Amino acid sequence: MTHTVLTFLDRAFPDGRIEDATKPQLFATDLGATRGDGVFETLLVLDGHVRKLPAHLARMSKSAALLELEVPDHEAWERAIVTALDEYQRVVGPLTEVVVKLVATRGVEGAHEATCWVAASAPAPAAKRQREEGIDVLLLDRGYDSDLAERAPWLLLGAKTLSYAVNMAALRYAHAHGADDVIFTSADGKVLEGPTSTVLIAHAEKDDAGRLTLKRLVTPQLDSGILPGTSQGALFAAAKDAGWELGYGPLEPEDLFDADAVWLISSVRLLTPVNHVDGTAIGTDPELARALTAELAGLFDKIA
Structure with a gap:
């Protein structure tokens, strides 16, 4: 124990x-x-x-x-x-x-x-394994639209409260259906967050020599009823200094499938690559995805 x-x-x-x-x-x-x-x-x-x-x-x-x-x-x-x-x-x-x-x-x-x-x-032993091997996730409907936090502040959607029963139920559902984690979506079709993590996606281009040129990092809109991630904020600051372009949604499920790489990021599991969403592989160039992950992980390691 x-x-x-x-x-x-x-x-x-x-x-x-x-x-x-x-x-x-x-x-x-x-x-x-x-x-x-x-x-x-x-x-x-x-x-x-x-x-x-x-x-x-x-x-x-x-x-x-x-x-x-x-x-x-x-x-x-x-x-x-x-x-x-x-x-x-x-x-x-x-x-x-x-x-x-x-x-x-x-x-x-x-x-x-x-x-x-x-x-x-x-x-937990799974944290290190998942950040090294990546995870498979399911998209689950959270049941409300992306502007609910503004209309109903009493729902505390931007607070990190102890009321995590729904988040844990979503993870149990994912495990029962052969996945490791969940990405919540809103009723109006926007990507929100994971039960215990923030969503990141990246697009990149390589030159003829195989070097990464354009690198763009995007996360869902922070005013869409999600918890602002401390890890996402710190990583965005480091990525900006390293020359990455940054964006804040809105994101839809299609953006996940069109991305070169997708991650769930959190304070304990750190930068965790998403391998599949609803059974569909993410990215068409595994080498590019690994390079993006390695570069961002290197930036994240230097965060105070």
């Missing part, structure tokens, strides 16, 4: 309070458990460095604000992360690759104080 280090944010313990993750820690009346009322972020630590920490903390603050949920400040989270990683290193070993989850719930019903913790554990 994977060892998890659990550190609670507690006013009586400025640097966080370590607890035993193998024992019950959450009250049965906590609104995070009973209603999924809370927010979270998942970060990756590579070789001792927490990647994109400011971006994750900023997104968590934004998500909490959308829920009108008061959470600790960034410095408190940072101290708790340090405590968790120090304990992980002491108990488990080197911080070669560690998944860190930040969770804040609305707390015990009636108590009016958030329950917040940091959990550090090893990544």
